[in-house]
Amino acid sequence: MSRFLHILDDRFFAPKRDRPSWPDLLLFAGWMVLVGFQVARHVMWRDEVRALTIALNGDDLIAMLKGLHGEGHPALWYLLLRGAHAVFGRVEVLPGVAFVVGLLTVALLIFRSPFPRPLVLLLITSHALLFEYVVMARNYGISALFLFAIAACYPAHRGRGVLLGVLLFLLANTNVVGSIMVGAFLLFWLLDLLETHGWRWSPQLSNFAINAIVATIGVVICAATMLPTYNDAAARDWSQGSALTAAMLSLVNPGATSLGALFANLLPGIAGSVLLFAATLGLLPRRAAFLAAIAALLLSSLFFAVAANGAYRHAAVWLCFLITLYWISWNNVATASDGLLPAIGRISLLLLLAIQTAAGINDLRNAATGVVASRSADLGRLLASRADLANAAILSEPEWLVEALPYYVKNPLYLARDHKFGSVVIFTRKGRMDSDLGETLRLARELRETSGAPVLILLAYRLDEITPDRIYDEGKNWRTFRASAAEISDFRAATTLIHRFDPAKTDESFDVYLLR
Structure with missing residues (x-):
């Protein structure tokens, strides 16, 4: 020894x-x-x-x-x-x-x-x-x-x-x-x-x-x-x-x-x-x-x-x-x-x-x-290859998916819960805490009408794997998301899936839908 x-x-x-x-x-x-x-x-x-x-x-x-x-x-x-x-x-x-x-x-x-x-x-x-x-x-x-x-x-x-x-x-x-x-x-x-x-x-x-x-x-x-x-949602919650x-x-x-x-x-x-x-x-x-x-x-x-x-x-x-x-x-x-x-x-x-x-x-x-932390660069390459999407507005669920995008794309980014364009999400428990797929589709339609541009929707939730009506926690005991069977059917009828990205090392992977 x-x-x-x-x-x-x-x-x-x-x-x-x-x-x-x-x-x-x-x-x-x-x-x-x-x-x-x-x-x-x-x-x-x-x-x-x-x-x-x-x-x-x-x-x-x-x-x-x-x-x-x-x-x-x-x-x-x-x-x-x-x-x-x-x-x-x-x-x-x-x-x-x-x-x-x-x-x-x-x-x-x-x-x-x-x-x-x-x-x-x-x-x-x-x-x-x-x-x-x-x-x-x-x-x-x-x-x-x-x-x-x-x-x-x-x-x-x-x-x-x-x-x-x-x-x-x-x-x-x-x-x-x-x-x-x-x-x-x-x-x-x-x-x-x-x-x-x-x-x-x-x-x-x-x-x-x-x-x-x-x-x-x-x-x-x-x-x-x-x-x-x-960012009060990031603070420790001692209620329990x-x-x-x-x-x-x-x-x-x-x-x-x-x-x-x-x-x-x-x-x-x-x-x-x-x-x-x-x-x-x-x-x-x-x-x-x-x-x-x-x-x-x-x-x-x-x-x-x-x-x-x-x-x-x-x-x-x-x-x-x-x-x-x-x-x-x-x-x-x-x-x-x-x-x-x-x-x-x-x-x-x-x-x-x-x-x-x-x-x-x-x-x-x-x-x-080739393990990466985010699929944001892949989305950038996808948009660069599609001239018809050069000015497309992007919204996402969860909305924090857009935060990495300004490094790779110039497209306008819409924060669904805050109802405004931007790329910094406030992690607060104030305001609206829950959302659903029907709300996402409604916002996408409003965004297309007001902007006149194509609308892309990024979903971290795979619709063929999601459990209808299950409440999904979006982290930090923060906001929740759910989708009913009817909402999933309506969403698929109104959109076209244009790409599904492979998983990333973090939770920043998503399916990309184009609003018809």
């Missing part, structure tokens, strides 16, 4: 040695090839395109920020997208900005981190850094970039200047989990200073206080941008449960919350929780980092259990925070050759990262086999 641990430590947890640059350049080039392959095959889905649509709304920046208020995300990602579009004027800035952010993140890991090359290889081939934070164009990749930038700058700036405070300010405005990590990092920074300089006021503590104020302003701006949210019970359980079993997404459904909640806690034990040689990692884990779990459900992209922000703490503490971690608990921590971290790499390999398999 001791020989096995020695081999692991020598390969994955050794102090950084002087090394030639060309292998690192090969790692960097190989990563770009793998990511470029996926970017070329990636199809944008609604959560990605929704951000671009919001970023481009409004005649000026102030109008955009007013429209963003309450969306549930801070402004930084939207500002990056709007700025890039102002320069290039193309929707392709959406994947372009995500790729540049991922490129900078991985460059920091390869060329600036203290990690041995085998550990770097595990990190850059993870699901986060091979797909979720670089191919998927969302606002979570910038969290990883700022966290790793903080790790690279911390040794030289922990006692002087406001660079770390500015980076924490920006981190707070990437997403809400990033804001939680700001608080956890400030805890680490404070404990680290106290452990070094003792419990007395010092110039370093004065500098910390200034940086903490800057970071806190960032958190306040994040909260002011997000709250109150108009206890928030207090969920909070207490989350503190002892974080693997049962959204943090369990880090295990790609390979581990049950309890086993996942053990691995999450164990992965922090490698930081015990630097107690401030260990305590901050535990605090961030518990705060994230509490947030996911009480405030909002999350997915891998949310959970991986905590993982990047953990990597940040290992980065800063690497000299302590790499030279701590004895101790059972730190050894368990190092093995647990490797196991956790190995699962991420396995998920990254699966991303490559999906790209190679």
